[in-house]
Amino acid sequence: xxxxxxxxxxxxxxxxxxxxxxxxxxxxxxxxxxxxxxxxxxxxxxxxxxxxxxxxxxxxxxxxxxxxxxxxxxxxxxxxxxxxxxxxxxxxxxxxxxxxxxxxxxxxxxxxxxxxxx
Amino acid sequence: xxxxxxxxxxxxxxxxxxxxxxxxxxxxxxxxxxxxxxxxxxxxxxxxxxxxxxxxxxxxxxxxxxxxxxxxxxxxxxxxxxxxxxxxxxxxxxxxxxxxxxxxxxxxxxxxxxxxxxxxxxxxxxxxxxxxxxxxxxxxxxxxxxxxxxxxxxxxxxxxxxxxxxxxxxxxxxxxxxxxxxxxxxxxxxxxxxxxxxxxxxxxxxxxxxxxxxxxxxxxxxxxxxxxxxxxxxxxxxxxxxxxxxxxxxxxxxxxxxxxxxxxxxxxxxxxxxxxxxxxxxxxxxxxxxxxxxxxxxxxxxxxxxxxxxxxxxxxxxxxxxxxxxxxxxxxxxxxxxxxxxxxxxxxxxxxxxxxxxxxxxxxxxxxxxxxxxxxxxxxxxxxxxxxxxxxxxxxxxxxxxxxxxxxxxxxxxxxxxxxxxxxxxxxxxxxxxxxxxxxxxxxxxxxxxxxxxxxxxxxxxxxxxxxxxxxx
Numbered sequence: 001x002x003x004x005x006x007x008x009x010x011x012x013x014x015x016x017x018x019x020x021x022x023x024x025x026x027x028x029x030x031x032x033x034x035x036x037x038x039x040x041x042x043x044x045x046x047x048x049x050x051x052x053x054x055x056x057x058x059x060x061x062x063x064x065x066x067x068x069x070x071x072x073x074x075x076x077x078x079x080x081x082x083x084x085x086x087x088x089x090x091x092x093x094x095x096x097x098x099x100x101x102x103x104x105x106x107x108x109x110x111x112x113x114x115x116x117x118x
Numbered sequence: 119x120x121x122x123x124x125x126x127x128x129x130x131x132x133x134x135x136x137x138x139x140x141x142x143x144x145x146x147x148x149x150x151x152x153x154x155x156x157x158x159x160x161x162x163x164x165x166x167x168x169x170x171x172x173x174x175x176x177x178x179x180x181x182x183x184x185x186x187x188x189x190x191x192x193x194x195x196x197x198x199x200x201x202x203x204x205x206x207x208x209x210x211x212x213x214x215x216x217x218x219x220x221x222x223x224x225x226x227x228x229x230x231x232x233x234x235x236x237x238x239x240x241x242x243x244x245x246x247x248x249x250x251x252x253x254x255x256x257x258x259x260x261x262x263x264x265x266x267x268x269x270x271x272x273x274x275x276x277x278x279x280x281x282x283x284x285x286x287x288x289x290x291x292x293x294x295x296x297x298x299x300x301x302x303x304x305x306x307x308x309x310x311x312x313x314x315x316x317x318x319x320x321x322x323x324x325x326x327x328x329x330x331x332x333x334x335x336x337x338x339x340x341x342x343x344x345x346x347x348x349x350x351x352x353x354x355x356x357x358x359x360x361x362x363x364x365x366x367x368x369x370x371x372x373x374x375x376x377x378x379x380x381x382x383x384x385x386x387x388x389x390x391x392x393x394x395x396x397x398x399x400x401x402x403x404x405x406x407x408x409x410x411x412x413x414x415x416x417x418x419x420x421x422x423x424x425x426x427x428x429x430x431x432x433x434x435x436x437x438x439x440x441x442x443x444x445x446x447x448x449x450x451x452x453x454x455x456x457x458x459x460x461x462x463x464x465x466x467x468x469x470x471x472x473x474x475x476x477x478x479x480x481x482x483x484x485x486x487x488x489x490x491x492x493x494x495x496x497x498x499x500x501x502x503x504x505x506x507x508x509x510x511x512x513x514x515x516x517x518x519x520x521x522x523x524x525x526x527x528x529x530x531x532x533x534x535x536x537x538x539x540x541x542x543x544x545x546x547x548x549x550x551x552x553x554x555x556x557x558x559x560x561x562x563x564x565x566x567x568x569x570x571x572x573x574x575x576x577x578x579x580x581x582x583x584x585x586x587x588x589x590x591x
Contacts, residue, residue: 005247008358008366015354015367018138019374025145028471028496031379031478032209034144037154038375039213039346041137042220042353044161044368046190047168048227048360053182054175055234062185068226069189070196071219076165078197079216080158082204087154089485090147092492 033086040079046072122174129167130364136160137368141375147491164364193219206486207443210476211273214342217349218266224352224369225259225319228252231359232315246308251358253305256315257298257322259352264326266345272335273475279335291328297321329395337394339476340383344391347376379477386471388523388533416551419569421578424545425585428454431508433464435500437538438484441514441548443474445575448487451513454583455489461590466493468500468510468536470518501537510541512562513575514548520560529558544568547578 026034049068056062136156143153172178172186197216204212232252271277301318304310333341350372357365384391419427428434436451455465467489473480481494495503504510512519519538523530538544539562546568553559562568571578 004361005358008361008363011363011366012354012358012370015134015370016374019141019371020378022138022141022371023375023378025142027145028382028478029469029481029491029494030144030147030150031382031471032474032476032482033150033154034141034375034478035343035346035379035476036209036213037141037144037157038350038372039216039220040161041141041157041368042224042346042349042372043216044133044137044164044365045220045223045227045353045356047164048353048356048362048365049223050165050168050172050186050190051360051362052227052230053178053186054172055177056182056185056230057179060233061230062181064226064230065182066185066189068223068230069186070193071226072223073190073193074197074200075193075216075220075223076161076197077194078201078212080154080161081198081201082209082212083154084151084158085201086206086209086482086485087147087151089482090150090491091485091488092148092490 030090033083036079036083036086040076040083043072043076043079046076048072126167126171127363129163130362133160133164133167133364134367136163137371141371206483207446207475208274209479209482210339210342211270213476214266214270214273214338214345217342217345218263218270221259221262221266221345221349221352223259224349224356225256225263227356228255228259228359229315229319232256233312236312236315248359249308249310250306251355253302253318255352255355255359256305256318257302258348258355260319260322261298261326261329262345262348262352264323265330265348266326266342268327268330269338269341269345272330273338277331279338281334282331287328287332291325294321294325294328298325333394337389339472339479340380340387340389340391340394342476343376343380343383344395345376347373347380350374350376383472383477386477386534388530416563417569419545419571421571421581421585422589424569424571425582425589427509427543427545428458428511428582429461429463429586429590431458431463433466433503433507434458435504435507435510435538435541436465436467437510437512437515437519437536438467438469438480439473439513439515439518440475441516442575443480443483443514445514447513447574447576447579448483448489450576450579450583452484452487452489454579454586455493457583457586461586466495466500466503468497468504468538469494470497470515470536471534473515473518497534497536504537504540505542507541508543510538510544512538512544512546512548513579516548516553516560517558519562520558521565522558522561538562539565539567542567545571547571547573547575549574 049072052065052068056065137160140153140157143149200212268277272279298321301314304314330341350369354366354369354373357369458465469480471477517530518535520530521539522528523533523535544567
């Protein structure tokens with residue numbers, strides 16, 4: 001076994017432990033945003049998909065690089081944006097007039113929740 | 119290691135630190151947004167550094183650049199569009215779709231590496247530990263890809279939510295599993311060629327479909343959480359394949375977090391994970407538990423009486439369940455709650471860990487309806503407060519309120535429940551006496567303190583709010 005591989009395995013095992021430790025403290029109230037946040041983190045595979053391009057020299061590898069980059073980019077971009085959107089909604093105090101609340105919600109939130117309230 | 123490689127490596131480590139701290143900040147709603155931003159900054163740093171590495175290598179052809187840039191742009195736009203337009207009730211489907219593409223991308227990284235080596239100079243067979251990681255990556259990635267697509271389809275209603283089985287389904291499943299595991303082991307020995315890769319890929323894609331199809335729609339949230347853990351693991355394996363530390367760290371983090379969430383959720387539903395994957399629970403027949411109180415009648419209440427009970431209460435605990443989300447009545451419940459608060463009633467929400475369609479989903483739905491999170495109480499926190507509540511208003515929640523869970527010997531024995539029956543009075547809003555997921559009678563409905571309000575959640579809440587306005591002024 002090479003030194004590099006042993007280092008990789010060490011990283012893997014310690015990261016698993018850190019993952020268990022960090023997640024166990026999150027209250028169930030935030031489990032949906034948490035799952036969504038974890039979901040965006042595995043979008044890091046975008047880095048892997050981009051690196052395919054380094055050695056790509058035929059149509060097959062280019063196709064793989066394209067699909068991989070597109071898939072992973074959708075994962076990263078969508079994951080972070082939707083997590084942010086969810087977390088923005090968690091408020092400590094109710095905002096008094098509904099109009100301000102809807103406006104602060106950003107364009108999308110306003111569209112969804114504003115339709116019923118306005 | 120050149121200075122360039124060293125810097126790249128250090129920045130990758132910094133990105134991994136951002137991911138860990140980002141997840142850590144998720145433990146409070148106050149810091150959660152900062153956590154997400156920190157995690158996103160780490161991601162941007164990792165991607166920028168990867169681009170710098172691509173430029174540094176200098177071997178990327180013009181076509182390569184076009185492919186990577188256009189691919190990333192197309193994917194980003196698709197992700198951005200779906201993230202901005204998705205309804206909060208459809209969140210589980212979206213998470214599932216992101217699992218599918220993430221798992222798919224991880225699978226592609228391994229396929230590319232394998233094909234590159236196998237068709238390279240001298241046609242060597244990819245061997246050694248890289249072969250192990252490659253086999254696992256292709257297997258897990260492909261199962262996640264098709265499994266997540268089916269799960270999303272079921273939640274969206276594109277694929278029937280009912281468990282789908284066909285004659286010989288089990289045999290097909292076993293054959294696919296044997297092919298998949300066999301070819302993966304062959305690949306790990308380092309003697310496999312392209313043909314084995316194709317067999318592994320196809321059987322794993324097939325297995326993903328046949329694994330999820332027979333699982334009922336109600337179990338999908340657990341499946342999605344499990345597939346999230348799978349995707350993380352696949353990404354970590356991709357990290358081993360291309361020897362990239364940030365992929366390994368991030369993948370392992372997600373693998374661990376997904377596993378914990380899956381376990382928490384399965385526990386809250388009183389199910390074991392193997393039991394869910396194998397399926398065959400909750401067919402709708404009330405077998406056990408039906409004996410108690412099945413013959414007794416229930417009492418009903420009309421909007422006016424319910425309104426008076428609520429408006430003259432000191433403390434009201436609202437217990438929202440999936441029925442509330444299904445009726446899209448989050449805004450109506452918040453309107454009623456605000457109305458009651460203006461009459462001096464204390465209103466809080468009791469949230470069971472699995473209320474909604476994924477863990478914590480109900481909190482998001484209520485947050486969207488502008489309910490402040492300080493009013494959302496978790497099960498352990500709210501249960502001691504039920505005896506002090508004048509009215510518990512149950513909307514579309516069933517099994518999680520059934521006191522039968524405290525007794526041994528029935529389907530839901532031992533399941534953690536909300537102590538709704540300890541409140542001084544209980545109003546249950548429900549469309550019919552239909553059974554919950556466990557398919558058994560809810561003893562709460564036959565309690566002498568309980569009155570039933572048979573209506574759709576949205577209509578019921580609107581009627582109650584109107585009645586409060588007319589009667590109490």
